[in-house]
Amino acid sequence: MYFQYSSKVEELQKELTAFMEEYIYPNEKVYEKQLNAEASRWETVPHVMEELKKKAREKGLWNLFLPDSELGAGLTNTEYAPLCEIMGRSLLAPEVFNCGAPDTGNMEVLVRYGTQQQKQKWLQPLLNGDIRSCFSMTEPDTASSDATNIATSIEKDGADYVINGRKWWSSGAGDPRCRISIVMGRSNPHAPKYEQQSMILVPLDTPGVIIERTLPVFGYDHAPHGHAEISFTNVRVPEENMIWGEGKGFAIAQGRLGPGRIHHCMRLIGAAERALEELCKRVQYREAFGKSLSQQGVIGEWIADSRIEIEQARLLTLKAAYMMDTAGNKAAKAEIAMIKVVAPSMALKVIDRAIQAFGAAGVSEDLPLAALWANARTLRIADGPDEVHRAQVAKLELKKHQINV
């Protein structure tokens, strides 16, 4: 095993860290202030965001997630992991580097499965950071952790498809720059179970698409990004909007969700690192009962456990990334499922200890900890709940040790 990052990655780590310190952390509060100064938190994007995007792009810190070197930075998953981790230290950062969800997953879909026309119309503006996108799979009325349940219909009608259904938790749909959704729905109800669903491109300004509301997460509205409930009523799009072909929804999901899931895990490690750093600084200057908090035995244990848990999660993330690079996303499914269980729980524990060490300040919005915790908690559900990933790991393990009964 070789644990050293390449010089290219080390250089990018340095540049990203410098950018975070100079531009991201000082602008977290500026972003919130600009958002709150608007009449509505949903209608405009704080101008500091576009300024930061411009700076990041000028410095070449742009589309780092895309392995395709003509379109992205040409980094492997293993190379991208430590960089994505740095971005995960702030909820503001991923978008600044055009590396935010769900756009990254949607761009990967278009790169892999899109037609030339789809790429020109939707991929290029996404790569440029000119528009944003959302992904609409989950439905309020179906248990969406099992995507075979997805009930939204996609019916062929002449040279069009007509979509009817209701989605929710379409992240990013609240953003005024969000123009397009990749919608998953049932196009072939009589086909075998895993060939019934398709993914289709639906511009959000198509008649019949209505954003009904956005859903807050533990009280955080995540404006202007948001998580939207969207109704689709007789929504008509041309047949060329179908991605790859009818019935390919599951096949695309396999390609899309692997990278998306591991990116979340990489960012969670960064969030945990930031929390641990804040904790360590705090406990050295804060005194209670005659000595600094760092001298209270239990706090030393929190610090040690946090460091141990972060390192474990990072190694598993890198193993998953390595498997994706060398054996492909499908072959890496056990590692992706494992890290998707490990990373959110690890981050929750580490961030929670930091919150505790800050006392009441820890749960306030003066610090980023509460928001980071809320975000990490959603990732035990979003992109598949823990239980489903554990079931996948168990299934693969049992397959390895099959006996005849």
Ligand SMILES: Cc1cc2nc3c(=O)[nH]c(=O)nc-3n(C[C@H](O)[C@H](O)[C@H](O)COP(=O)(O)OP(=O)(O)OC[C@H]3O[C@@H](n4cnc5c(N)ncnc54)[C@H](O)[C@@H]3O)c2cc1C
């Ligand atoms: C902040 C956030 C952002 C999201 N963004 C998006 C998005 O952009 N696009 C999108 O389409 N969706 C998005 N989602 C939705 C998310 O992917 C789904 O919530 C998730 O897949 C679970 O589906 P469900 O909510 O229908 O839960 P259900 O399917 O109803 O499951 C409920 C619970 O049942 C249990 N369960 C399920 N299966 C099993 C099993 N096999 N064994 C044991 N227990 C089980 C689990 O505890 C699970 O949490 C987002 C969710 C959140 C919270």
